[in-house]
Amino acid sequence: MEEKEIIERLKKGDITAKECFVREYQNLIFNAIFQVSRDRVITEDVLQETFLRAFKYIKGFKGEANITTWLYRIAMNTLKDEFKKRKAVNMLDNSISEDIPIEYSFDEKKKIIWEGLKHLSEDEREIITLVDIRGFSYEETAKMLDVLVGTVRSRLARSREHLRDEILKMDFFDKI
Amino acid sequence: MMKEKISKYIDGEGNKEELEKLLKEDPESKEYFEQLLLMKSTLSEMNVQSPDVLNKVLEKDKKHKIVFRYRFAFASLIAVAIVSVLFLTFYNFKPQEKGVTTPQLRSGTQNPSFGIMAVKPEINISIGVRDDEILLRILDRHGTITDSSVKGNGEFQDELQPEGNATQKVLYYKIVANEIPQLVKDIEKIKGATITLPEALPEDNAEVEIIINIYEK
Numbered sequence: 013m014e015e016k017e018i019i020e021r022l023k024k025g026d027i028t029a030k031e032c033f034v035r036e037y038q039n040l041i042f043n044a045i046f047q048v049s050r051d052r053v054i055t056e057d058v059l060q061e062t063f064l065r066a067f068k069y070i071k072g073f074k075g076e077a078n079i080t081t082w083l084y085r086i087a088m089n090t091l092k093d094e095f096k097k098r099k100a101v102n103m104l105d106n107s108i109s110e111d112i113p114i115e116y117s118f119d120e121k122k123k124i125i126w127e128g129l130k131h132l133s134e135d136e137r138e139i140i141t142l143v144d145i146r147g148f149s150y151e152e153t154a155k156m157l158d159v160l161v162g163t164v165r166s167r168l169a170r171s172r173e174h175l176r177d178e179i180l181k182m183d184f185f186d187k188i
Numbered sequence: 189m190m191k192e193k194i195s196k197y198i199d200g201e202g203n204k205e206e207l208e209k210l211l212k213e214d215p216e217s218k219e220y221f222e223q224l225l226l227m228k229s230t231l232s233e234m235n236v237q238s239p240d241v242l243n244k245v246l247e248k249d250k251k252h253k254i255v256f257r258y259r260f261a262f263a264s265l266i267a268v269a270i271v272s273v274l275f276l277t278f279y280n281f282k283p284q285e286k287g288v289t290t291p292q293l294r295s296g297t298q299n300p301s302f303g304i305m306a307v308k309p310e311i312n313i314s315i316g317v318r319d320d321e322i323l324l325r326i327l328d329r330h331g332t333i334t335d336s337s338v339k340g341n342g343e344f345q346d347e348l349q350p351e352g353n354a355t356q357k358v359l360y361y362k363i364v365a366n367e368i369p370q371l372v373k374d375i376e377k378i379k380g381a382t383i384t385l386p387e388a389l390p391e392d393n394a395e396v397e398i399i400i401n402i403y404e405k
Contacts (some may be wrong), residue, residue, distance in 0.1 A: 030249070034242045042238030056239055063245045064252065092335075121230050143199070144231035150199070169195035176223055185223055 015079060022070045034063055040080065040146065041087050047141035048134055049091060058094050062087040081156045088138075121184065128178035136171035143168055194221045198228055 013021075013032050021029035041062055046055040065086050073082055118126055129137050142153045143164075150168075154161045179185075190210070194217060196202040211218045335347040 034245055038241055039238040043235050046236060060241050060245050064248055067249055122234055125230050144228050145234050165196055166192060169192035172195050172224055173191055176227055
């Protein structure tokens with residue numbers, strides 16, 4: 013099913029379109045949330061809520077933005093709400109807690125990067141996730157973050173430098 | 189600046205000749221470039237496999253629809269009850285007042301009505317919700333909250349993108365009272381409400397009308 017057709021059918025509440033939509037985007041959105049939240053349980057909850065919100069608000073989607081951009085924004089807003097909710101009941105601080113386990117499927121190199129990412133701010137992790145992990149262009153990233161392309165360039169350069177400094181301390185480049 | 193140029197270069201942007209010259213002449217830049225390349229290459233392999241959430245999403249979606257139907261029915265009942273109470277109240281006690289057809293209500297100075305109340309946008313809202321969490325859920329039903337922040341001293345700021353083409357609103361408000369116990373006996377049964385905001389916020393100190401329908405769990 014074409015993207016346009018999926019969107020039109022989603023607006024009518026078509027169940028097959030919902031299936032296609034979830035299957036198409038769950039991996040992308042899961043990764044986007046996971047790299048920022050760094051917690052599988054939170055990520056899965058937020059992912060489900062993101063799709064429910066998308067179904068709810070799809071009628072208001074006019075196609076000005078790319079559907080991926082639109083969905084990504086919903087996901088990040090949902091994640092913020094989740095953080096806020098958890099913070100309100102002292103379940104989680106906005107910063108990443110020390111005892112979150114390293115993703116089990118990673119090899120040594122990736123584990124170092126994962127550790128390094130912990131020291132970055134959410135904004136820094138977000139931009140690295142979009143460009144370096146998900147492979148979005150500067151233009152696509154700028155739309156998703158609602159900033160100028162120039163901002164993406166400079167923020168990305170700073171975030172990369174920060175991450176590089178962190179993994180340098182952990183001898184990342186000596187292990188290659 | 190040099191680092192930003194190198195960062196751009198590894199994404200295929202920037203002046204290729206200038207960068208190649210720089211990398212040839214400056215070993216420090218060359219090392220930084222190679223490190224970023226290696227880092228980027230590792231990052232590109234860091235995607236993790238998402239669990240399949242399709243069934244859970246569809247199941248929850250179905251439940252939401254059923255809950256919505258019940259809530260709608262309950263809200264309709266409440267609305268009818270409210271209108272009846274208001275009608276009886278004003279019909280019985282205020283038949284003598286000339287020129288007043290609708291009660292004029294102001295936040296903090298008079299009791300709010302059951303369904304409609306006037307408030308100031310800055311805002312001392314006596315909107316009849318228990319806390320910010322419930323208000324967020326109320327706003328969320330009306331559109332998408334794009335940003336939320338706690339200003340301190342019980343003040344909040346939310347940015348709301350309403351459904352449809354309506355313009356984004358920035359709402360400043362302060363929860364100053366809980367009116368719910370006056371409206372409903374069992375507060376634990378209150379889960380949230382829908383709220384209808386005006387198309388555009390008026391000038392400072394002007395009044396806006398907010399229509400609230402209360403839902404039961």
